[in-house]
Amino acid sequence: MTRPSIPKGTRDFTPEEMSRRNYIFDTIRSVFRLYGFQQIETPAMENLSTLLGKYGEEGDKLLFKILNSGDWLSSLSSDDMSYLTSNSASTLISEKGLRYDLTVPFARFVVQNRDKIQFPFRRYQIQPVWRADRPQKGRYREFYQCDVDVVGTDSLLCETELIQIVEEVYRRLGIRVCLHLNNRKILAGIAEILGEAERLTDITVAIDKLDKIGSEGVNQELLAKGLSEDTVNRLQPILNLQGDNGEKLGQLAYILKDSETGMKGIEETKEVLRLCKSAGVKLDIMLDISLARGLNYYTGAIFEVKALDVEMGSITGGGRYDNLTGIFGMPGVSGVGISFGADRIYDVLNQLNLYPEHSSEQTQLLFAHFGEAEREYCLTIANALRSKGINTEVYPDICKIKKQMNYADQKHIPFVAIVGSDEISSGTVMLKNMLTGEQQAVQSDSIAEIITL
Amino acid sequence: MTRPSIPKGTRDFTPEEMSRRNYIFDTIRSVFRLYGFQQIETPAMENLSTLLGKYGEEGDKLLFKILNSGDWLSSLSSDDMSYLTSNSASTLISEKGLRYDLTVPFARFVVQNRDKIQFPFRRYQIQPVWRADRPQKGRYREFYQCDVDVVGTDSLLCETELIQIVEEVYRRLGIRVCLHLNNRKILAGIAEILGEAERLTDITVAIDKLDKIGSEGVNQELLAKGLSEDTVNRLQPILNLQGDNGEKLGQLAYILKDSETGMKGIEETKEVLRLCKSAGVKLDIMLDISLARGLNYYTGAIFEVKALDVEMGSITGGGRYDNLTGIFGMPGVSGVGISFGADRIYDVLNQLNLYPEHSSEQTQLLFAHFGEAEREYCLTIANALRSKGINTEVYPDICKIKKQMNYADQKHIPFVAIVGSDEISSGTVMLKNMLTGEQQAVQSDSIAEIITL
Numbered sequence: 057m058t059r060p061s062i063p064k065g066t067r068d069f070t071p072e073e074m075s076r077r078n079y080i081f082d083t084i085r086s087v088f089r090l091y092g093f094q095q096i097e098t099p100a101m102e103n104l105s106t107l108l109g110k111y112g113e114e115g116d117k118l119l120f121k122i123l124n125s126g127d128w129l130s131s132l133s134s135d136d137m138s139y140l141t142s143n144s145a146s147t148l149i150s151e152k153g154l155r156y157d158l159t160v161p162f163a164r165f166v167v168q169n170r171d172k173i174q175f176p177f178r179r180y181q182i183q184p185v186w187r188a189d190r191p192q193k194g195r196y197r198e199f200y201q202c203d204v205d206v207v208g209t210d211s212l213l214c215e216t217e218l219i220q221i222v223e224e225v226y227r228r229l230g231i232r233v234c235l236h237l238n239n240r241k242i243l244a245g246i247a248e249i250l251g252e253a254e255r256l257t258d259i260t261v262a263i264d265k266l267d268k269i270g271s272e273g274v275n276q277e278l279l280a281k282g283l284s285e286d287t288v289n290r291l292q293p294i295l296n297l298q299g300d301n302g303e304k305l306g307q308l309a310y311i312l313k314d315s316e317t318g319m320k321g322i323e324e325t326k327e328v329l330r331l332c333k334s335a336g337v338k339l340d341i342m343l344d345i346s347l348a349r350g351l352n353y354y355t356g357a358i359f360e361v362k363a364l365d366v367e368m369g370s371i372t373g374g375g376r377y378d379n380l381t382g383i384f385g386m387p388g389v390s391g392v393g394i395s396f397g398a399d400r401i402y403d404v405l406n407q408l409n410l411y412p413e414h415s416s417e418q419t420q421l422l423f424a425h426f427g428e429a430e431r432e433y434c435l436t437i438a439n440a441l442r443s444k445g446i447n448t449e450v451y452p453d454i455c456k457i458k459k460q461m462n463y464a465d466q467k468h469i470p471f472v473a474i475v476g477s478d479e480i481s482s483g484t485v486m487l488k489n490m491l492t493g494e495q496q497a498v499q500s501d502s503i504a505e506i507i508t509l
Numbered sequence: 510m511t512r513p514s515i516p517k518g519t520r521d522f523t524p525e526e527m528s529r530r531n532y533i534f535d536t537i538r539s540v541f542r543l544y545g546f547q548q549i550e551t552p553a554m555e556n557l558s559t560l561l562g563k564y565g566e567e568g569d570k571l572l573f574k575i576l577n578s579g580d581w582l583s584s585l586s587s588d589d590m591s592y593l594t595s596n597s598a599s600t601l602i603s604e605k606g607l608r609y610d611l612t613v614p615f616a617r618f619v620v621q622n623r624d625k626i627q628f629p630f631r632r633y634q635i636q637p638v639w640r641a642d643r644p645q646k647g648r649y650r651e652f653y654q655c656d657v658d659v660v661g662t663d664s665l666l667c668e669t670e671l672i673q674i675v676e677e678v679y680r681r682l683g684i685r686v687c688l689h690l691n692n693r694k695i696l697a698g699i700a701e702i703l704g705e706a707e708r709l710t711d712i713t714v715a716i717d718k719l720d721k722i723g724s725e726g727v728n729q730e731l732l733a734k735g736l737s738e739d740t741v742n743r744l745q746p747i748l749n750l751q752g753d754n755g756e757k758l759g760q761l762a763y764i765l766k767d768s769e770t771g772m773k774g775i776e777e778t779k780e781v782l783r784l785c786k787s788a789g790v791k792l793d794i795m796l797d798i799s800l801a802r803g804l805n806y807y808t809g810a811i812f813e814v815k816a817l818d819v820e821m822g823s824i825t826g827g828g829r830y831d832n833l834t835g836i837f838g839m840p841g842v843s844g845v846g847i848s849f850g851a852d853r854i855y856d857v858l859n860q861l862n863l864y865p866e867h868s869s870e871q872t873q874l875l876f877a878h879f880g881e882a883e884r885e886y887c888l889t890i891a892n893a894l895r896s897k898g899i900n901t902e903v904y905p906d907i908c909k910i911k912k913q914m915n916y917a918d919q920k921h922i923p924f925v926a927i928v929g930s931d932e933i934s935s936g937t938v939m940l941k942n943m944l945t946g947e948q949q950a951v952q953s954d955s956i957a958e959i960i961t962l
Binding site for chain 2 (some may be wrong): 146
């Protein structure tokens with residue numbers, strides 16, 4: 057019989073991996089809570105009507121669709137078959153899909169539960185999402201997202217708080233990062249003063265590649281897309297902004313002075329930076345006008361966070377959207393949010409070897425014993441230790457001490473209490489520190505003290 | 510536009526519900542860890558070959574199947590259509606399904622990862638499962654299971670530890686429970702001494718209904734199934750066992766004296782009860798020979814836990830299985846486990862009103878302010894409080910105090926720090942206790958002390 061396997065692009069998480077993942081999730085969650093964000097969960101399955109058309113044509117193809125229960129086949133008459141495509145036939149035999157991200161379900165949640173929600177609504181959500189992407193290194197078909205959003209206010213204090221959250225999460229994790237900041241209105245302003253407001257997408261898609269292909273490459277692409285040489289020339293000072301954030305904003309204010317939208321974007325960015333200063337943010341924030349991400353629904357600030365000491369794409373990103381709930385019939389609800397990429401953070405922590413040595417999930421003490429009477433003796437002491445909050449195991453089988461020690465070793469249990477008949481008579485255990493190899497006879501009521509030192 | 514909705518049988522969880530659910534999960538998880546259990550996670554999607562045939566014919570129908578990506582339609586030629594049923598056609602266009610429980614994925618995990626695992630393997634797993642059941646009150650198509658299992662040992666200490674875990678979880682939650690205990694070998698022994706070993710399933714299915722239909726009803730059912738009157742008569746003393754666990758086991762030992770299997774079941778049960786006593790278990794444990802649950806794979810102890818103060822089915826259940834991994838080609842791995850039913854525990858806690866008043870997830874303090882300068886003043890104080898671990902919000906918008914107070918009220922935030930120009934000049938805040946209505950001027954560096962009292 058061949059070993060069973062799991063679908064490609066999915067993963068099992070072993071105890072060791074889970075303990076590292078929990079460390080990341082717990083850190084993120086505790087910072088979210090510190091800022092008054094509250095958790096929600098939405099179902100894994102959404103109606104396809106909720107999901108379809110929200111992620112572009114490519115996204116629609118990447119949705120995992122659930123086959124209807126019961127007699128789905130009768131919805132496909134043989135007549136149908138001749139002119140149906142897999143795509144069009146899907147909607148006949150499937151009405152549910154797995155969520156593709158947490159943003160659309162969140163928008164759906166807000167609209168559906170608007171009467172129960174207190175606005176401004178501060179929510180976080182940590183759940184898996186599924187995409188039928190071609191699996192490849194670092195890209196999975198099931199992965200967790202950690203999203204945090206405020207909706208129902210356009211206060212720029214929210215942008216500031218998200219930046220504070222980024223700073224605090226990465227401070228706690230020990231990862232040095234830089235936050236790239238842009239504003240959709242600045243991008244719109246640039247297109248406007250170039251006289252190409254209609255081609256905002258072409259322009260930003262090209263600019264977005266600046267750090268990969270350089271300004272020469274960007275120019276080539278824009279010319280290829282049909283922009284005039286004159287227009288491309290006028291873009292150059294923008295691509296080559298120099299100096300710190302204040303200096304760049306100064307130059308931009310001059311360049312965009314005739315664009316109301318552009319000037320608004322500059323004002324918003326200045327205000328976010330000012331509020332960050334007031335709030336004592338020390339994080340490295342860099343104005344990056346090449347940053348576009350998900351341009352389609354962002355309307356204000358755009359964020360992206362990169363680790364400084366590891367080559368890795370964005371590990372956190374997000375922005376402000378003014379009309380996310382509009383697609384579900386509730387217009388005019390402005391919101392801003394960011395998403396932490398748990399898998400990439402996991403890889404960064406692994407590469408930098410930044411995981412804490414001990415985890416609260418680990419067994420701290422194993423009782424190893426020479427026989428039945430000894431095992432019995434362990435039970436009461438083990439209970440007393442557990443009531444002090446110490447994770448304790450009693451080896452379940454009666455077997456050689458060597459096997460029991462080996463188990464402790466493999467499981468990285470830091471202390472073993474060995475019990476033979478001598479220990480029973482003296483009310484002690486032989487306590488072995490598995491790291492140093494030292495062992496000493498210890499009164500059973502002193503064990504807790506020693507191992508929690 | 511009609512409001513968006515979610516698939517029937519699924520649920521959104523609001524912040525208030527999540528905080529209650531997290532309370533349950535955190536309690537269960539912390540007890541699991543205390544006994545050295547470690548978390549794993551498996552993918553939501555499993556290959557259908559892993560799932561099919563594991564839950565009976567009915568179970569196969571209740572699996573949610575994922576439509577293959579890409580051109581699935583070409584797998585269904587028009588020729589096929591004429592003789593295919595929905596069931597047989599499913600396997601042509603779907604090769605993945607959503608997990609139906611945590612037990613089969615766990616068995617698959619153990620076999621697949623056998624080289625990475627240290628046996629005896631103590632794992633817990635808290636994840637949702639999906640079943641295409643007809644939705645009804647209290648039955649959902651997506652719900653969480655909390656499973657804890659030890660595999661790779663047949664030591665009865667494991668049964669004992671699971672009973673200790675049950676005791677500790679419900680002690681922490683404040684729910685009074687009774688644990689029903691049986692053993693599959695006792696049931697097999699009963700069928701054997703009745704001369705009906707082959708009809709173990711019929712007999713236990715009938716006995717299982719004892720507390721619903723009474724012994725008269727059980728007899729009727731057995732006669733209807735074709736058992737002789739004589740056989741049914743010989744079953745009576747077993748159905749009417751009286752006394753405490755020791756007395757019942759004494760009577761059973763007499764009745765089952767000619768069945769080796771039955772006597773083994775009695776020995777195992779006695780040993781579990783003896784170990785429980787040694788381990789100081791005070792839980793109400795009742796030998797219940799009518800308990801059968803999932804007879805198909807249990808081979809030893811069978812557990813079920815019921816709340817004493819609420820009418821509710823089983824809130825926890827499980828048992829020992831000697832060959833769970835056999836279906837995946839790894840025979841001879843004995844294990845024992847239990848599963849906590851989070852949804853029912855949630856309902857019990859609601860009915861008994863047993864949730865703690867304050868949750869660590871809640872915002873403890875809101876800053877309300879009269880304008881921009883005041884809001885700015887709040888930022889620094891808010892940071893200082895957060896660095897002390899206090900969940901703090903600053904109201905993001907500049908708006909009427911009444912609106913801000915209303916927000917705090919609706920969100921059950923216990924303290925509000927009101928800031929006007931007077932407070933800025935004196936370095937204070939006006940701290941209002943939202944429960945008592947009292948308010949006092951407080952130096953900003955004394956806020957933490959007061960609200961954590």
